[in-house]
Amino acid sequence: MRKVLSIIIVVICLILLVFSYMQWKEKINSAKGMESSSLKVEAGAKSDSSDEDDDVKPDADVERLLSLTSNQDEIVSSVFQSRLEADEVVDFLIVGSDVMEFGEPGYAERLEIALLEAYGDSVNVSTVAIEGASNSFVAEMDELIDFNVGYDVVLFEPLTLNSNGVVVVETQLEHIETFIDRVKDEVEDAVVVLHPPQPLHQAIHYPLQVESVKRFAEANEISYINHWTEWPDKDSDDLPNFLDEDSMPNSDGAEIWANTLITYFIAE
Incomplete structure (x- = not known):
């Protein structure tokens, strides 16, 4: 047991x-x-x-990009600064008369290439060429431009030459305001920069219209790039050397125009 x-x-x-x-x-x-x-x-x-x-871009790269904006008006550079520091893409629109395409290549293509080379993937560039006057443009702008993109910076040649003899200056200025308001409807702090069309040899009334737009921009604190200062004087016999037989910019004219814009948006 x-x-x-x-x-x-x-x-x-x-x-x-x-x-x-x-x-x-x-x-x-x-x-x-x-x-x-x-x-x-x-x-x-x-x-x-x-x-x-x-x-996220390194601080040194952001500083380099910000240094490129030193030639811009403060209202323009502040938009670049806001997007770049937030590591956001700057949506950049070039819009104006189809004169932007003349010059092989025209000023728009030259500027686009320069912007992409300088800012790289920090900028997205779109171009829209308009054939009509400012009245038809504002009536059809929602069909011509995809405002849903939300453009941050818009370079606008306000169709002054296209509107010559079609739209009185006072109405054209109202059209500029309408366009700016439409841009800001999508992006509140967006900025529009104006610049004139090409100069014409010995023109009389047209320069006065261009001057009216310039004064309007100054009075309303709208950035304005006056590339005419880089061309030969309108009464100079040298001016036709920069225009084709239809008074459109040739390659040399497009280069002058583009270089002025490039210097503004891209500081060396």
Whole structure:
């Protein structure tokens, strides 16, 4: 009887030992699993953080881009600064008469190339060439321009030459205001920069219209790039050398025009 009881006690002890060992092993494995999971989460977090850091431009690169805006009016450079410091793309629109396409290439294409070379993927450039006068433009502008893009900076040649003899100056100025308001409907702090069409040789009334737009811009604190100062005087016999037979800019004329714009938007 004692032998049987001893055997039973031994068996029970063995069972308890085996059970205790299995519990201990399970706890060890569970602890290892938690540690491994923690390491994976930490590694994943570091990887995600690294990916985010890769997407953000280094401070030195942002400073370099900001330095390119030093020739701009403060109201324009502030928009560039806001987008660049937030690591956002500057949506840039070039809109005006189809004279922008003359010059092989025209001033618009030359400016676009320069902007992309200088600002890289920090700027997105669109161009819209208009054939009509300012009255038809404002009537159809929502069909001609995708305002949903939300343009930050708009370079606008306000169709002064196209409107010559079609729209009186006072009405043309109202059309400029209408266009600016439409741009700001989409982006509140958007800025519109005006510049005139090409000069014409020995023109009389047209320069007065251009001057009216310039004074309007100054009175309303609208940025204005006067590239006429870089061309030969309108009464100079040298001016036709920069225009084709239809008084459109040739390659030399487009270069003068574009270089003035490039100097404004891209400081060396």
